Amino acid sequence: MQKAVLMMDYLNVSQKANSSFSHKGDKALDLSGKDKGKDYLKAPFTGIVKRIYTNANAVWLESKDKVEYADGTVDYMTVMTLHDNDVSDLKVGDVINQGEVYYQEGTRGQATGNHIHLAVGKGKFTGNGWYKNSYGVWCINNQYDVYKALFLLDTVKIINGGGYDWKKTNDLDVVNTYIVQKGDRIFM
Ligand SMILES: [Zn+2]
Structure with a gap:
């Protein structure tokens, strides 16, 4: 997993x-x-693009399978990102592999200065992906603390961790080399 x-x-x-x-x-x-x-932001897991909302270029990426959360939870996960200035390379239904660059900092949608607004939802994509809370802020459905959901890479350079208790890992599909075995079918 x-x-x-x-x-x-x-x-x-x-x-x-x-x-x-x-x-x-x-x-x-x-x-x-x-x-x-x-x-750039690389895909946190192998996922499927479920919705693109062009007003802030919000993109919802739902994990293809259940994943392990940093706090040990095992479930599907949906990640919502905002502010990339150009998401024309993405469309609903695209499958993005873990570790693949798919999103970039930007200012699209009321952002001051380049950044990515990132939110995590527990479970699969539901409804239209978000809701407006009592303060008028649009939040991802089933929102979950980011540091409890996502590990950091061992190699990350931390400028400001926000004071959160991040967990680290180097256990990635993209860095694991698969040894081809007899009977495997290779698609190029
Ligand atoms: Zn924000």
């Missing part, structure tokens, strides 16, 4: 969960990467 892993080269939590107006009652984090530029 895949572990769900937050894969950016730099961890820089520029806005924490349930903080100030735009994250009030919301477990989402803002991730700002190395600097003011646009760092």
Whole structure:
């Protein structure tokens, strides 16, 4: 089973969960990467694009299979990301492999400065993917604390971890080399 892993080269939590107006009652984090530029996000697990909302270029990626959460939970997981300036390379139904670059920091949809707004939902994609909470903030359905859901890579450079108790791993499908055995069918 895949572990769900937050894969950016730099961890820089520029806005924490349930903080100030735009994250009030919301477990989402803002991730700002190395600097003011646009760092990439790799897929935390092998997943399927379930919805794209072009207003903020919000993308919901649902795990193809159950995954292991950083806190030991085993379930499907849905990750919602916002603010990439260009998601024209994605469409609903696309399968993204764990470790594949699929999202980038940006400013699309009321964002000041390049970052990725990232939220985790427990379980599969449901409804239209999110709801408006009592503070008027759009939250992913079945929202879950990001640091309890996603491991960090051992190799991540931490600029600002937000004070969260992150768990680390280097157990990734993309770094495990599969030895081809007799009877395997190879698709190229
Ligand atoms: Zn945000």
